[in-house]
Amino acid sequence: MTPAGGAFASPPIAAERPSPRRRGERGVALVIVLWTLALLAVLAGAFSTASRTHTKLAFNVIERAKAEALADAAVARAIAGLLTPPEEGGLRVDQTPYAWIFDGGEVVFTIADEGGKIDLNSVGAEELSAILAALGVPARDSARLAGAIVDFRDDDQAVSASGAEAAEYRRAGLPHGPKDAPFERVDELSLVLGMTSEVMALLGPIATVHTATAEPTIALMAPEYRAALQGVIGVSGAGDDAAVEGEPSAQERQGQFEEEPEGRQRSRSAETRMLSSLRPEGLDLRSEANIYTVHAEARSAQGAIFVREAVVAIEPDNVPAFRFLDIRQGSRQFLVDR
Numbered sequence: 001m002t003p004a005g006g007a008f009a010s011p012p013i014a015a016e017r018p019s020p021r022r023r024g025e026r027g028v029a030l031v032i033v034l035w036t037l038a039l040l041a042v043l044a045g046a047f048s049t050a051s052r053t054h055t056k057l058a059f060n061v062i063e064r065a066k067a068e069a070l071a072d073a074a075v076a077r078a079i080a081g082l083l084t085p086p087e088e089g090g091l092r093v094d095q096t097p098y099a100w101i102f103d104g105g106e107v108v109f110t111i112a113d114e115g116g117k118i119d120l121n122s123v124g125a126e127e128l129s130a131i132l133a134a135l136g137v138p139a140r141d142s143a144r145l146a147g148a149i150v151d152f153r154d155d156d157q158a159v160s161a162s163g164a165e166a167a168e169y170r171r172a173g174l175p176h177g178p179k180d181a182p183f184e185r186v187d188e189l190s191l192v193l194g195m196t197s198e199v200m201a202l203l204g205p206i207a208t209v210h211t212a213t214a215e216p217t218i219a220l221m222a223p224e225y226r227a228a229l230q231g232v233i234g235v236s237g238a239g240d241d242a243a244v245e246g247e248p249s250a251q252e253r254q255g256q257f258e259e260e261p262e263g264r265q266r267s268r269s270a271e272t273r274m275l276s277s278l279r280p281e282g283l284d285l286r287s288e289a290n291i292y293t294v295h296a297e298a299r300s301a302q303g304a305i306f307v308r309e310a311v312v313a314i315e316p317d318n319v320p321a322f323r324f325l326d327i328r329q330g331s332r333q334f335l336v337d338r
Contacts, residue, residue: 063304070102070298071308074109078294079322082111082314086286093286094220095295097334104301108334111294114311115287116220117208120189121182124214125150125160134232135202135225141194148193152178164193183209185326210291210311210325217287290314291325297335305335 078098081091091098093113100107118131125146132142147163157180159165166177172193179188186207189195206216206225218226296308309330313323 059302060304063300063302064306066105066300067298067304067306068308070105070107070300071296071306073102074107074296074298075294075308075310075312078109078111078292078296079312079314082292082312083316083321093292095222106299106335107296108298109294109296110333111292113217113220113287113289114208114210114291114293115213115217115289117206117211118216119211119213120149120186120207120209121153122212122214125163127214130232131229132199132203134228137199137202141199145192145194145199148195149189152188152192153180153182155180169193185209208291210313211287211289213289217285219285220287295330295333297330297332299335303338305332305337307332 078091082093084090086092091111093111094116095110095112097108097110099109118128123131128149129139129143129146132145133139137145144162147160151160151163151165154160157165159168164178169177174193176191178193179191183189186204186209189200189203189207206221218229221229291311291313294308294310294312296310297305298308299305307330309326309328310324311326313325315321315323
């Protein structure tokens with residue numbers, strides 16, 4: 001029997017079920033998609049982390065460059081002060097801290113007259129032994145170290161009293177011997193046989209390699225050194241002590257710097273007043289060496305810190321009127337991390 005209209009009805013078609021093989025292929029494809037998505041998520045996270053890291057590194061580099069530029073500006077400021085005669089308001093050279101705020105950054109610098117230091121290439125073993133003893137080094141060790149320092153710089157192989165030449169360095173198991181040439185940097189003292197970090201900390205701040213004189217101007221030394229060495233060695237400037245009587249100690253001078261309100265903006269005229277306020281009358285002494293170490297520390301507005309140390313010879317009759325003898329990155333004395 002046919003349905004109305006004479007058309008034949010098609011028999012119902014049963015739903016085709018995927019074969020087990022096809023179901024397995026679909027499962028594998030789903031797993032691949034999920035793993036691909038997971039891998040893409042990991043890569044996106046890694047890329048985001050790397051981007052943040054690179055951004056932070058770039059930021060740190062920029063801030064360090066700003067701090068370095070500020071420190072170099074402080075060196076230039078110090079040189080300008082050195083080119084100005086003391087009687088006309090030139091800066092002091094007894095490590096008085098000078099500071100100012102600039103473009104959100106912070107700067108502090110000191111100037112040390114190399115003429116107030118002991119030249120390692122000129123001082124004799126006997127005087128050097130007396131200096132070390134006055135600084136607190138035991139007499140036996142001071143004589144030995146003084147001899148080793150002299151033997152380190154001289155160009156012969158004759159061992160001085162209590163000194164050390166190549167044979168002594170070999171017996172001590174050191175991979176090097178004496179330099180047999182003048183010291184070029186104060187930190188070469190660390191290579192001298194028997195030298196310790198404690199003695200370096202005592203002698204380093206009052207040692208130089210630039211003045212070629214065994215008679216430093218004692219009035220230009222820090223008060224604690226001047227008190228210890230007065231009368232110990234034949235130094236020049238002994239008669240200058242009357243001029244520096246009542247001078248603030250290094251700690252007091254540092255306190256004057258630290259008491260300045262942080263973040264206080266100073267105009268150039270205010271800066272000049274601050275600098276001059278730290279210069280008591282009668283303390284504008286400079287040695288004839290005309291060589292100075294400028295220690296400059298700078299912190300950028302975002303907290304990056306850079307320290308510059310430069311040894312500068314002032315030569316007013318030349319063009320330019322100054323010459324760098326040494327310039328390097330230094331270690332902090334004033335600024336601390338925020």
